Amino acid sequence: xxxxxxxxxxxxxxxxxxxxxxxxxxxxxxxxxxxxxxxxxxxxxxxxxxxxxxxxxxxxxxxxxxxxxxxxxxxxxxxxxxxxxxxxxxxxxxxxxxxxxxxxxxxxxxxxxxxxxxxxxxxxxxxxxxxxxxxxxxxxxxxxxxxxxxxxxxxxxxxxxxxxxxxxxxxxxxxxxxxxxxxxxxxxxxxxxxxxxxxxxxxxxxxxxxxxxxxxxxx
Amino acid sequence: xxxxxxxxxxxxxxxxxxxxxxxxxxxxxxxxxxxxxxxxxxxxxxxxxxxxxxxxxxxxxxxxxxxxxxxxxxxxxxxxxxxxxxxxxxxxxxxxxxxxxxxxxxxxxxxxxxxxxxxxxxxxxxxxxxxxxxxxxxxxxxxxxxxxxxxxxxxxxxxxxxxxxxxxxxxxxxxxxxxxxxxxxxxxxxxxxxxxxxxxxxxxxxxxxxxxxxxxxxxxxxxxxxxxxxxxxxxxxxxxxxxxxxxxxxxxxxxxxxxxxxxxxxxxxxxxxxxxxxxxxxxxxxxxxxxxxxxxxxx
Ligand SMILES: Nc1ncnc2c1ncn2[C@@H]1O[C@H](COP(=O)(O)OP(=O)(O)OP(=O)(O)O)[C@@H](O)[C@H]1O
Ligand SMILES: [Mg+2]
Numbered sequence: 001x002x003x004x005x006x007x008x009x010x011x012x013x014x015x016x017x018x019x020x021x022x023x024x025x026x027x028x029x030x031x032x033x034x035x036x037x038x039x040x041x042x043x044x045x046x047x048x049x050x051x052x053x054x055x056x057x058x059x060x061x062x063x064x065x066x067x068x069x070x071x072x073x074x075x076x077x078x079x080x081x082x083x084x085x086x087x088x089x090x091x092x093x094x095x096x097x098x099x100x101x102x103x104x105x106x107x108x109x110x111x112x113x114x115x116x117x118x119x120x121x122x123x124x125x126x127x128x129x130x131x132x133x134x135x136x137x138x139x140x141x142x143x144x145x146x147x148x149x150x151x152x153x154x155x156x157x158x159x160x161x162x163x164x165x166x167x168x169x170x171x172x173x174x175x176x177x178x179x180x181x182x183x184x185x186x187x188x189x190x191x192x193x194x195x196x197x198x199x200x201x202x203x204x205x206x207x208x209x210x211x212x213x214x215x216x217x218x219x
Numbered sequence: 220x221x222x223x224x225x226x227x228x229x230x231x232x233x234x235x236x237x238x239x240x241x242x243x244x245x246x247x248x249x250x251x252x253x254x255x256x257x258x259x260x261x262x263x264x265x266x267x268x269x270x271x272x273x274x275x276x277x278x279x280x281x282x283x284x285x286x287x288x289x290x291x292x293x294x295x296x297x298x299x300x301x302x303x304x305x306x307x308x309x310x311x312x313x314x315x316x317x318x319x320x321x322x323x324x325x326x327x328x329x330x331x332x333x334x335x336x337x338x339x340x341x342x343x344x345x346x347x348x349x350x351x352x353x354x355x356x357x358x359x360x361x362x363x364x365x366x367x368x369x370x371x372x373x374x375x376x377x378x379x380x381x382x383x384x385x386x387x388x389x390x391x392x393x394x395x396x397x398x399x400x401x402x403x404x405x406x407x408x409x410x411x412x413x414x415x416x417x418x419x420x421x422x423x424x425x426x427x428x429x430x431x432x433x434x435x436x437x438x439x440x441x442x443x444x445x446x447x448x449x450x451x452x453x454x455x456x457x458x459x460x461x462x463x464x465x466x467x468x469x470x471x472x473x474x475x476x477x478x479x480x481x482x483x484x485x486x487x488x489x490x491x492x493x494x495x496x497x498x499x500x501x502x503x504x505x506x507x508x509x510x511x512x513x514x515x516x517x518x
Contacts, residue, residue, distance in 0.1 A: 049428075051428065071433075072432070072433075075427075075430045075431060075432045076430070077430075078428065078429060078430035079429075079430035083428060083429060085428075089421075089424075089425045089428065090425075091421060091422055091425060092421075093422075102425075102426065102429065103429045103430065105222075105226065105229075106426060106429060106430050106431045106435055107430065108222040108223060108226070109222055110222050110225075111222070111225055150429070
């Protein structure tokens with residue numbers, strides 16, 4: 001599903017975040033992305049969603065070279081990817097349910113159908129009772145779960161999660177990882193970046209380890 | 220299709236809510252746009268009123284048609300008939316050579332006329348035009364001058380031409396001013412939208428990250444711009460009505476003094492709609508420019 005071929009990403013300023021990466025991720029695979037801070041985990045995920053473009057090499061998703069997409073086709077790529085951000089990126093001027101509805105509104109879903117799906121997604125992450133609340137009224141873990149609900153509401157075939165358990169205590173982290181397990185079970189491809197070694201052991205999945213922008217092992 | 224319509228409806232509702240949520244900012248923007256429209260529009264009104272006034276003036280431009288001394292009775296009758304039937308001619312009346320001489324005498328020029336053994340003045344027709352434009356006047360003069368039995372035709376159209384030239388100049392100035400203020404309007408609108416965009420940067424960024432097209436992101440801002448232009452146009456119409464009320468009294472008093480039935484005309488319905496449409500369109504354009512610039516910056 002995802003193929004990196006000799007991908008190098010150099011940020012303006014000369015810093016090489018990813019160095020000659022070649023790897024493939026299959027349909028329905030669950031892959032963990034590990035490595036020290038600054039190893040290039042977020043950068044790798046951003047390349048898949050065409051948020052950044054490779055300096056050299058090719059990133060293909062479903063056979064599409066995403067580094068070459070025009071600015072008019074990028075939105076359609078992203079609609080098939082559920083993105084979970086390190087910093088949530090919720091909209092604080094609208095309610096929980098409105099946040100969950102956003103991807104469906106963007107994709108042009110019928111409002112009634114969208115409501116049904118948004119409620120189902122909120123239910124799955126345990127936020128259905130808070131649908132009318134504003135995001136500021138949610139705890140850090142709840143905000144994280146809302147971000148997950150928003151990412152999966154349009155049932156994407158691919159979910160990219162950047163440190164989804166980053167600042168959560170162990171209990172919450174297990175909850176969230178169990179959610180991902182459920183998605184994995186229904187055939188969703190998942191790429192999750194994390195520091196959390198315990199979690200990986202608990203989940204059992206492929207590990208892609210990055211060290212200073214280079215592939216270390218597990219690929 | 221239905222969801223597309225739904226997004227239009229919700230974008231419109233969202234834009235109106237945002238407009239109403241900051242009544243002072245929206246009000247001042249509307250006022251700025253209103254003034255930018257009201258200035259050229261009131262000049263336009265002044266000129267079209269002047270134009271009407273010029274048409275109403277009792278001293279209409281006239282053409283004097285002098286009959287040749289040796290014109291036959293048949294030719295004289297043909298001329299009379301021609302003047303009566305001509306569609307471009309308003310009023311016409313005949314001044315015989317005797318009557319003309321009497322007038323001279325009445326004006327105290329008897330001394331000059333007394334010495335003449337023969338009346339030197341020709342018979343003449345004096346006529347006014349249905350519509351007093353310099354072009355029509357010259358065409359008619361040339362046509363009449365060519366009639367058999369006519370010695371010559373004179374148009375005293377100099378003042379009319381001068382007035383028309385001034386009105387044309389005025390119209391040109393209004394046009395230029397409208398273009399300038401139109402630009403100002405686009406700038407004002409685009410600036411107001413920039414504030415909106417800054418306030419909603421997060422939303423734009425997040426929407427893009429989860430697959431929103433530029434078109435989707437632009438939509439609520441375009442509605443906001445259009446609404447802002449429309450409220451600005453309403454402000455302009457309000458300003459024009461107030462100006463009209465302020466001017467109406469003095470103008471009709473002046474007109475009464477001159478025994479004229481002239482009354483100030485205000486903007487017609489079609490012109491009002493045109494102002495509304497143009498303001499909405501330029502403000503929409505301002506919004507489009509502002510959003511597109513921001514979207515390009517996001518890359
Ligand atoms: N937009 C950017 N401009 C310049 N340099 C950047 C940019 N984004 C990331 N970098 C650099 O690229 C390197 C890799 O960054 P990246 O965010 O991919 O690391 P990470 O593995 O996600 O780290 P963390 O675990 O702290 O999130 C870092 O050294 C970072 O400073
Ligand atoms: Mg990171």
